[in-house]
Amino acid sequence: MLLLLTLAFACNAPDLDEDGFDDLVDCDDSDASINPDADELCDGIDNDCDDSVDEEASDALSFFADADADGFGDAADQVDACEAPSGYTADNTDCDDSSDQAFPGGSEICDGLDNDCEGTIDEGASDATAFYADVDADTFGDSAIEVMACALPAGHAPRPGDCDDTNALINPEMDEICNGLDDNCDSVTDTDAVDKANLFEDADADGFGNPDVPLLECIGTPNTSENDQDCDDNNAALTDNCWGDFDGTTATEWTTLASPTQNLYSLQSAHLANAEPMLYNFYDSVGEAYDIGTDTWTSLTAASPVDGSRVWFQMAPVDDLFYGYRNGTLWSYEPATDTWATVVSELPTDTYTMTAVDEDGVVYGLSDTGVLMAYDTVTGVAVQTTTGLGYLYETRLSYDKSSRTLLIGGYSEANLYAVNVDTFAETTLTSIPESSLNDIFCTDGSGHLYAAGGSSGTSMWQYTVGTDTWAEIPELPASHGNNGSCVVSATGKLYVGSGSYRGFYSLDLY
Numbered sequence: 001m002l003l004l005l006t007l008a009f010a011c012n013a014p015d016l017d018e019d020g021f022d023d024l025v026d027c028d029d030s031d032a033s034i035n036p037d038a039d040e041l042c043d044g045i046d047n048d049c050d051d052s053v054d055e056e057a058s059d060a061l062s063f064f065a066d067a068d069a070d071g072f073g074d075a076a077d078q079v080d081a082c083e084a085p086s087g088y089t090a091d092n093t094d095c096d097d098s099s100d101q102a103f104p105g106g107s108e109i110c111d112g113l114d115n116d117c118e119g120t121i122d123e124g125a126s127d128a129t130a131f132y133a134d135v136d137a138d139t140f141g142d143s144a145i146e147v148m149a150c151a152l153p154a155g156h157a158p159r160p161g162d163c164d165d166t167n168a169l170i171n172p173e174m175d176e177i178c179n180g181l182d183d184n185c186d187s188v189t190d191t192d193a194v195d196k197a198n199l200f201e202d203a204d205a206d207g208f209g210n211p212d213v214p215l216l217e218c219i220g221t222p223n224t225s226e227n228d229q230d231c232d233d234n235n236a237a238l239t240d241n242c243w244g245d246f247d248g249t250t251a252t253e254w255t256t257l258a259s260p261t262q263n264l265y266s267l268q269s270a271h272l273a274n275a276e277p278m279l280y281n282f283y284d285s286v287g288e289a290y291d292i293g294t295d296t297w298t299s300l301t302a303a304s305p306v307d308g309s310r311v312w313f314q315m316a317p318v319d320d321l322f323y324g325y326r327n328g329t330l331w332s333y334e335p336a337t338d339t340w341a342t343v344v345s346e347l348p349t350d351t352y353t354m355t356a357v358d359e360d361g362v363v364y365g366l367s368d369t370g371v372l373m374a375y376d377t378v379t380g381v382a383v384q385t386t387t388g389l390g391y392l393y394e395t396r397l398s399y400d401k402s403s404r405t406l407l408i409g410g411y412s413e414a415n416l417y418a419v420n421v422d423t424f425a426e427t428t429l430t431s432i433p434e435s436s437l438n439d440i441f442c443t444d445g446s447g448h449l450y451a452a453g454g455s456s457g458t459s460m461w462q463y464t465v466g467t468d469t470w471a472e473i474p475e476l477p478a479s480h481g482n483n484g485s486c487v488v489s490a491t492g493k494l495y496v497g498s499g500s501y502r503g504f505y506s507l508d509l510y
Contacts, residue, residue: 264497325365
């Protein structure tokens with residue numbers, strides 16, 4: 001009976017909000033929007049009467065895990081809720097939720113992450129390093145070709161400053177050397193080279209240096225020379241014509257040197273190829289050269305163009321050429337190439353004249369009628385001047401720089417003459433005390449003439465231009481004969497050859 005009463009009562013339970021659910025199942029029978037069939041909403045109410053509030057709300061929001069707490073969530077880890085759970089965010093654009101250094105709009109840095117979530121790693125990183133194209137792989141790059149990167153790209157270097165990226169031997173760490181290149185990229189060439197040599201200034205660019213102006217420069221630097229043999233560095237015409245400044249004092253003994261293979265009638269000296277002076281003898285059709293350093297004679301190859309019976313050339317050196325006047329022609333000989341050439345022809349004939357040269361590079365010869373020929377090797381002009389000297393057999397001719405005069409004599413002639421090369425004034429000087437002049441006849445350029453007298457004997461004489469006087473110097477070790485020759489080198493030695501006797505000697509001059 002009681003059961004029946006209960007059922008009857010239930011069937012008659014009230015539904016106050018008329019939502020179709022009585023108050024036995026309606027958890028809020030005062031609100032028709034709340035009943036077991038209602039959608040759960042995010043309103044803090046149990047809308048579907050399942051004893052839970054806001055669970056699986058139909059208007060729930062999506063939230064995404066933000067494990068790195070950078071405010072940006074992982075789209076792969078989504079939760080729908082009315083409010084963001086702890087560790088979640090409404091954003092789903094984080095490309096790496098394990099690092100708070102990677103999120104949209106982040107600053108790209110060199111850390112191996114996609115900091116700005118643009119799909120690339122380390123691109124345009126704010127802390128990128130500059131690298132430079134390094135084609136020659138010398139660890140220095142071309143400053144003009146710069147790449148910003150987080151790691152060294154292939155073919156690049158971390159250091160700029162390579163001024164020639166095609167040459168691995170050129171970069172800022174290289175030593176500067178003498179090669180015409182800027183080896184260490186300091187914008188200057190060879191200035192600070194480590195292999196500079198001890199050179200001498202060559203102001204007149206004649207290949208011979210000034211001993212008073214030593215320089216530390218690269219070999220080949222303009223206006224420098226490896227030797228110090230120029231006594232007048234303002235005059236390019238002076239090479240072996242640079243006589244020393246000798247006061248007339250001589251050594252007390254002669255040195256005997258190696259004998260040549262031909263008669264010593266034609267000694268001459270010259271500076272060649274920036275070396276010590278070489279001596280030459282052109283008596284036969286093919287001459288020979290004497291090496292001062294080794295005391296040896298060597299035969300040349302080229303034959304003289306002069307008639308074989310009239311070679312007997314005592315020539316004058318100018319630069320790297322010898323000039324010789326013979327048979328109405330001025331010839332030149334180039335030792336470096338062992339070749340002869342015609343310089344001027346159709347000149348007066350001579351009688352075995354010597355050829356002399358002054359400090360301006362003018363060469364002189366005397367014809368057999370007393371015509372003085374002067375050829376300027378700079379301008380190429382030949383001038384002939386008639387003197388009153390007339391015929392002088394085997395004309396002896398040598399130039400004295402101190403007085404600008406040609407000292408002139410002849411074999412077996414007693415008189416000594418002087419002709420000024422500026423005025424052509426002639427003067428008869430004091431004769432050699434011993435008989436007459438021999439063919440041995442040469443000057444030192446400092447006001448002294450050296451000569452032998454007579455056709456035999458060992459005596460040698462020194463004539464001083466300033467006082468017009470003669471004095472004996474030490475005797476030769478053996479007879480000079482009657483057709484020898486002599487020459488004074490710039491190194492301060494008087495060399496004498498005894499003609500057909502072929503004795504060869506040297507005496508130091510001071």
